[in-house]
Amino acid sequence: MAQRRDAAIVGIHEYPLRVDGSVSALQIKAECAARSLEDAGLSWQDVDAVYDTGGDQGISGLAIAEYFGFKPRHIDTTYVGGSSFEFQANHALSMIAAGKCNAALLTYGATAHSDRRAIGTAGATSAGPATFVNNMEDPWGLTLIGNYAMVKNRHMHQYGTTNEQFAHISVATRRHAMRNPEAVQAMTDLQFVGVREITVSDVLESRLIAYPLHLLECCMVSDGGGAVVIASSDVARNARKKPVWIIGTGEATKYRENGGDITVSAGAQAAPPAFGEAGVTPAEIDVLMAYDSFSITVMCLIEDLGFCAKGEGGAYVSEGHLVFDDPRKPALNTDGGGLSSNHPGQRGIFLLIEAARQLRGESASQVNDAKLAVAVGNGGQLGSRHATAVTILAAD
């Protein structure tokens, strides 16, 4: 089956700083938009589709069009948390293939660090709306990190996965981060204790934030942002850089159910249609950009996307083949991930950006002759309700 060549990532930009008190989220979006269009060799007015997750002042999609000065003929404001950008990239492929637009711009900006948002440990407040879910969950004091920790605990109980095995995810990711100057600067600016490669022992000896999750299994809280330009094949073939084709997509949700298996993410539903459409198998993937809010998120996604059988992720991640220079595929989160490079709250856009770098041959931890990459976003909260989207990417 021929891989589709309807739409490609043609422009990317990642905001270089993770601590920057001088700019707003909207300004980060606009700067990343301009730099990603420059990367693509396109102009500001070439953009005819705007994708936005909101979070700015005003109505999502409307505010951003006015701020940028665009008159889009297609608008998509899909917001499902950190995986929103994989959902949006998938939707952009469909809309471009349908002829509804030619150049889609996805932007992200956030100042979570400078705003001093205690995202992982704040717990529920009474600030949100009264909903059936909030009323059943807010009184128990579950933090965001505790939510993921419940999944890790069940994974350990159900499959015998060990803390040592989970730690390998953090170790491999940090190794990549130390090769990425922007990640090193991020860890320095965020005052990480020890900006260096880490060992399994370092992870296990770091303090428990929510049992059984240790500090070094948790992502950072940074400022940051990025932009991705997705264009039709006609535009892509004339772009400055090598096109990175979107060849398979899938999306799904998962939520707490009576008798449900909390260790199975929505990735299990999202992945088969994506791989089927792409006509490739997990064994062929060179680079896996998997949303690493926490070690457990990566563990579930590796299993649920079919890189190994369910419950065998512990052994899989311990074999050392997640690093960029190991001949066994795939390499994991080669930019340093949310664990060690960049996580302002919605990390999904960075998965697309680093996957594109790899398929262009521009990564700081370049995988030899990388041809196929998967970006898998996981938004919401893994242990209660989340949304997963799979975007499979290919170089010519």
Place this chain on the structure above:
Amino acid sequence: MAASRPQPRFPEPDTQPFWDATKRRELTYQTCNGCHAVIFYPRRHCPECGGRDTTWHVSKGEGTVYTFSVIMQSRHPAFAELGAYAVAYVDLDEGFRMMSNIVGVEDPVRDVTCGMRVRLRWADQGDDTVALPMFEPA
């Protein structure tokens, strides 16, 4: 005065009957009269078949810890002062899964395990207000 926990808030028509029942120290859940599914969290329709014909039941309050976390760091003032505390999903014997706290243990990391049997223990919050259904080792 100690900071108080986030409370269920009303009007919220799906969960109001559940919380009203806690004032009588009843832990309640629904079943669907059409397809017989156990419905939880509470809501007006059955999420299995979409039907609106449901019946409320009182649970015996006995179940099993499906999974849990022990929160070591919470910046919410009501929980920051608790020290380490356990939040769990509990599978009640009637077939519904709810989030709650596991209490009545000395060291939650050591004393709570996945699969352990637990029973309901009400945490009263004062007259004329909802009571919180928590669980302790059975």
